[in-house]
Amino acid sequence: MGLATAGRRRYKSKSMSGFPSRFFTLAFLGHATISSMPAATPDLQAGLEALRQKHGVPALGAAVMVEGELRFLGVTGVRMVGSGTPVTTNDLWHLGSCTKSMTATLAGIMVDEGKVRWDMKITEVLPEYKTVLHPSWQDVTMEELLQHRSGAPAQANADAWSLAWQRRGSELAQRMMLIRSVVSRPTESPAGSTYLYSNLGYTIAGAMLERIAKKPYDQLLTEKVFTPLGMKSAGFGGCGENQPRGHTGSPGAFKAVEPDADNPPAITPAGRVHCSLGDYVRYASWHARGPLSDVKLMSDSTLQTLHTRGPGQTYAMGWGVARRDWADGDAINHNGTNTMWYAIMWVAPAKQLALVSVTNCPGPTGAKACDEAIGMMIQATAKR
Secondary structure, eight states: OOOOOOOBOOOOOOOOTTSOSOOOOOOOOBSOOOOSOOOOOSOHHHHHHHHHHHHTOSEEEEEEEETTEEEEEEEEEBSSTTTOOBOOTTOEEEOGGGHHHHHHHHHHHHHHTTSOOTTOBHHHHOGGGTTTOOGGGTTOBHHHHHTTOSOOOSSOOHHHHHHHHHOOSOHHHHHHHHHHHHHTSOOSSOTTTOOOOOHHHHHHHHHHHHHHHTSOHHHHHIIIIITTTTOTTOEESSOOTTSOOOEESOTTSOEEOOTTOOSOGGGHHHHOEEEEHHHHHHHHHHHHHGGGOSSOOSOHHHHHHHTSOOTTSSBOSSOEEEEEGGGTEEEEEEEEOOSSOEEEEEEEGGGTEEEEEEESSOHHHHHHHHHHHHHHHHHHHHTO
């Protein structure tokens, strides 16, 4: 039993003159494709190593929780090509655009607190942009930003992105400068009309949330999501020293990047969270459990709103939505890459099932290894 092909979207880095060579793209690849899956085996650890060798990735990790119970958590491989240092179950992994689900979760919490409305507009919260806001942004709402229906561009213009890489001032100041450059230009489509995956839309949403709460985004997400869920390992940016390294290149020619290599802090709400594999699956399982979750972050109706597709699309708020037989209905999913790591999570609320997989390399190679790890766990879970 696997995940059927359901249309893969991939957003690649673009070469733009004047950009730093490190132009990383946070991507949502749509609904995962499982191909050439290994036969189900009760020894998931051995299966994980077989997949790592098959795809030639430096390291591979996977975990599954059912009804809030951890059924499997395993890692295999090395922290860095050529190092010989094995990965451990406590190591950190970069989650890329899976951060978007966390930003949407934060918004849902604040909606229930009465601090945020789904129809809230940008200049209600960030009035300083009124004088520069292009008219096409005037009616963009929080809901549209989180559903990728705001018309926010898929990529920042070259000047804005170059400015973000300069990292001038505080992280908040960097974010505000980036947003100013973005909203002073026309949207790429009329607000509410078209799905267009956008890191910038989530950057704007994150800035609105931190302005409302009067706290930096990282502090806000930690207080309202990570701490209640016991995600003690969660942090932001590169995973740091004495941790797995992200890699560039391809099998046989992977090259480790610096410990703190990542996208600029300005776009943190779109994809700069890292955490341990255990905390990653714990987060996914919270969404799988829904009303049965041990920790109540928001009302059941608000959680359902986060998991409901936007009009005419397969993206909800921070989640892709796809009907799957193995999920007994809709499965929600997201993945992420900053072109040095890859992470993916699938959640089946009807079965209270959460599956995650991670690797410290990017691209189709990392995606295939993780997709097949998810498929292997689905098969093993189905046989229990």
